Amino acid sequence: MKQRSVHAWxxxxxxxxxxxxxxxxxxxxxxxxxxxSTPRGARxxxxxxxxxxxxxxxDPVFWKAVRNNLIFAAATIPASIGLALAMALWVNERMAxxxxxxxxxxxxxxxxxxxxxxxxxxxxxPQYGLLERFTGxxxxxxxxxxxxxxxxxxAVTAVAxxxxxxxxxxxYLAALQSLNPSLREAAAIEGASRGYFFRRVLxxxxxxxxxxxxxxxxxxxxxxxxxxxxxTRGGPDNASILLLYHLYExxxxxxxxxxxxxxxxxxxxxxxxIALFQFFVLDRRVHYK
Amino acid sequence: xxxxxxLKICAMPLLAAASGLYGAMPAMAQAPVEVSFYYPVAxxxxxxxxxxxxxEGFMKENPGIKVSPIYAGTxxxxxxxxxxxxxxxxxxxxxVLLSTDMFTLIDEDAVVPIDNFVKTPEDKAWMDSFYPAFxxxxxTGGKTWGxxxxxxxxxxxxxxxxxxxxxxDPDKAPATWAELKAAATRLTKKDADGKVSQWGVQIxxxxxxxxxxQTLTTPNGAILAxxxxxxxxxxxxxxxxxxxxxxxxxxxxxxxxxxxxxxxxPKDFFEKKAAIIYTTTGNLTNIRKNAGFPFGVGMIxxxxxxxxxxxxxxxxxxxxxxxxxxxxxxxxxxWITQPERAATWSMxxxxxxxxxxxxxxxxxxxxxxxxxxxxxxxxxxxxxVAEFSTHENQRVTKALNDGLQAALTGxxxxxxAMKDAQQEADRILRAYK
Numbered sequence: 001m002k003q004r005s006v007h008a009w010x011x012x013x014x015x016x017x018x019x020x021x022x023x024x025x026x027x028x029x030x031x032x033x034x035x036x037s038t039p040r041g042a043r044x045x046x047x048x049x050x051x052x053x054x055x056x057x058x059d060p061v062f063w064k065a066v067r068n069n070l071i072f073a074a075a076t077i078p079a080s081i082g083l084a085l086a087m088a089l090w091v092n093e094r095m096a097x098x099x100x101x102x103x104x105x106x107x108x109x110x111x112x113x114x115x116x117x118x119x120x121x122x123x124x125x126p127q128y129g130l131l132e133r134f135t136g137x138x139x140x141x142x143x144x145x146x147x148x149x150x151x152x153x154x155a156v157t158a159v160a161x162x163x164x165x166x167x168x169x170x171x172y173l174a175a176l177q178s179l180n181p182s183l184r185e186a187a188a189i190e191g192a193s194r195g196y197f198f199r200r201v202l203x204x205x206x207x208x209x210x211x212x213x214x215x216x217x218x219x220x221x222x223x224x225x226x227x228x229x230x231x232t233r234g235g236p237d238n239a240s241i242l243l244l245y246h247l248y249e250x251x252x253x254x255x256x257x258x259x260x261x262x263x264x265x266x267x268x269x270x271x272x273x274i275a276l277f278q279f280f281v282l283d284r285r286v287h288y289k
Numbered sequence: 290x291x292x293x294x295x296l297k298i299c300a301m302p303l304l305a306a307a308s309g310l311y312g313a314m315p316a317m318a319q320a321p322v323e324v325s326f327y328y329p330v331a332x333x334x335x336x337x338x339x340x341x342x343x344x345e346g347f348m349k350e351n352p353g354i355k356v357s358p359i360y361a362g363t364x365x366x367x368x369x370x371x372x373x374x375x376x377x378x379x380x381x382x383x384x385v386l387l388s389t390d391m392f393t394l395i396d397e398d399a400v401v402p403i404d405n406f407v408k409t410p411e412d413k414a415w416m417d418s419f420y421p422a423f424x425x426x427x428x429t430g431g432k433t434w435g436x437x438x439x440x441x442x443x444x445x446x447x448x449x450x451x452x453x454x455x456x457x458d459p460d461k462a463p464a465t466w467a468e469l470k471a472a473a474t475r476l477t478k479k480d481a482d483g484k485v486s487q488w489g490v491q492i493x494x495x496x497x498x499x500x501x502x503q504t505l506t507t508p509n510g511a512i513l514a515x516x517x518x519x520x521x522x523x524x525x526x527x528x529x530x531x532x533x534x535x536x537x538x539x540x541x542x543x544x545x546x547x548x549x550x551x552x553x554x555p556k557d558f559f560e561k562k563a564a565i566i567y568t569t570t571g572n573l574t575n576i577r578k579n580a581g582f583p584f585g586v587g588m589i590x591x592x593x594x595x596x597x598x599x600x601x602x603x604x605x606x607x608x609x610x611x612x613x614x615x616x617x618x619x620x621x622x623x624w625i626t627q628p629e630r631a632a633t634w635s636m637x638x639x640x641x642x643x644x645x646x647x648x649x650x651x652x653x654x655x656x657x658x659x660x661x662x663x664x665x666x667x668x669x670x671x672x673x674v675a676e677f678s679t680h681e682n683q684r685v686t687k688a689l690n691d692g693l694q695a696a697l698t699g700x701x702x703x704x705x706a707m708k709d710a711q712q713e714a715d716r717i718l719r720a721y722k
Binding site (some may be wrong): 040041043118121122125126127128136139141142144146147148149211227228232233235237238249252253255256262 | 365393396484545552560562659685690691700
């Protein structure tokens, strides 16, 4: 018995070492750093208690980032999941060019975000950008999508949805492929409509996948900021700033590492809370086979 | 027994240290001094090849020194890498970083003044050989912290065909604000629906609007920060007036509304969507290759005076390296900024050569005669000013950028935006008063 547990620990050790060195220890030290001041040259860091957190409550850019991030999450999560499901249902059908369609939908996931953002930059360009050409044909007035505060956040959100949907589609597609075809046949014999079949059979059976995708979508909503570096850099006037981008700025542009640690702690706590809620509360309502 | 082993444990590191020293000393005399050198790439072109060529040439002449150039990404990525390495105790010996990072590097106690290494009259003459405009960003508190290397400045590019079409003299660029506005008005073209198909003038404002804003504040006689980097003057009436001019160009319908993207501005120029653009000299090669029409390069239009900000990167020497390494790095920096090499660097990259002597070399003279626009930056240097930089640089800069974007997108009036930016900057800089 004892030998078996030693054996188990030995098997866990390699992964454990990596996790401790690159995940757990940095998390703990970030937590500790968040209660200290930022060391600057000759001035070492000192204990400041909750001061960094107080600064956070008074930082208008932080609150702007929180608000933007909530809007960003509220838009990207349902939209990318819904789109993923619709695409998966479609490419699951038997039809000509199915492989091509699947590949086309998956392409955004394969492309690096920075490359993607550079392409979208030209989609959004005023006057001769793709979007402008399109709205121009419809006779709509010209608009600077990334350069006006009212549309900048929406523009970066759309890129995120486009990028994520293809990735989630793969999970839904895998789940759909593993479903027993006799269910569909039985429903057809019983005379169930397609909508009814989806609502009462497919959707409940896809629930485990949806939960998994939902967790990923939530985390990504707070993690995906690469495109901001190319598209708007959080501007104009912080109109499209997101939490992680703000965190990067504070940490690596302002070099206020202590304050950045405090923001990190808050971000980690929020994400942990979401994950725990999903694992323990939502998980119970999910039907597993 | 226990005591004995305790003593033994204590003695071990000492012994190890002693033998290490003993072993290291003769080795040091022979092994070359290693100089790690981080450099960023911010413009296109085969820069890595040029840099590697320089390093090899230097090592051939100085066999006792080994220079290892390390490409470190964009300017921002390079400073992140260099400062993180500094904090962990092993920074590069030297690095090219933005000239505006000077105060940040001083505050982090990461760099040493270059003056420490200047000993002979020849060294001194070398230090005085650079354009004063570039040295403004390299000196503070009576010390020199950086040596200009890949430097640039903002200039104006105009489409000569568009000028002809609008009935303007294609060889005469607008030289004042009034002329600029008049030309832009004539250059703005509208289609049948009243939609603008070509803007008269375009000044980008994404990413680093403060730099482009300096092309307006400088001609209006305003300097945004003091030399010590401890105070800013955003709410100066001259600054507000400069911003008002920018906003009014948009209101007059001759400049695109909102915040114009920096990255697509050259493309807007190629696509004839903008007849006049403000952008860096670093885009010269790009525009020369891609513009399908004759274009002109000119100095930034003046108002009460002429002027434009400089930009780009300086060499710094890091503190946490051995004196031998620092001395070797100094030697390398001195070598690489010699006129012939500065000229090569300028022709290969489009950066401005850093000393008047470089423009007097036969190679650059010939290049300038063949392609006169390459000399516009040089001619503008006597009236150029330092790129905006203070302590807590990026934080203060962000306050200004946010204010500029707020005014350009119409969420705040220029006066209000600059007043708010001033307040925020004063708050950030209060510890440095």
